[in-house]
Amino acid sequence: MEEVILQASVPVNQDADEAERRAFRQFLENLSPDDFAKGIQG
Helix, strand or coil, rough: HHHHHHHHHCCHHHHHHHHHHHHHHHHHHHHHHHHHHHHHHH
């Protein structure tokens, strides 16, 4: 059982994941309703 789980698992880089989460949060914090309007209008 453990061998199967080890083979199926994906290596995780926790530092990279945290950096990606921070970057995404910053992106979300900087979004405005105008950004959505611009995206819809093309």
